[in-house]
Amino acid sequence: MPLINTMNDSKSLPRRDANAADYKDISNTNCNVTRYTRAGKNGKQIVCPECRSIRTVYHFNFSGLTCPECKQSVDKYDWEVYNSNTNKGEKNV
Secondary structure: OOOOOOOOOOOOOOOHHHHOOOOOOOOOOOEEOOOOOOOOOOOEEEEOOOOOOEEEEOOOOOOEEEOOOOOOEEEHHHOEEOOOOOOOOOOOO
8 A cells, every 4th residue: 555645735734823822022112110120139120101211220219210310310111121132222321
């Protein structure tokens, strides 16, 4: 009895691209600070929503910060977490 290779021309098998995992695109924008934001061992850079200056913080145990650049009092959840993948060519202020 000859062995028939039915895998190559089988119509019953789903297409490979139909089963490929749909990965969510990584956001290229800065994200706002949330209650789940953690600074980590080396700190995290945050961006002022008013003047776009970048600061490093080592904890998020505050309710709001005054930006040293523009002197605006900004609520904690209005600050944005700096996304270094997006802003590769920009200098830190």
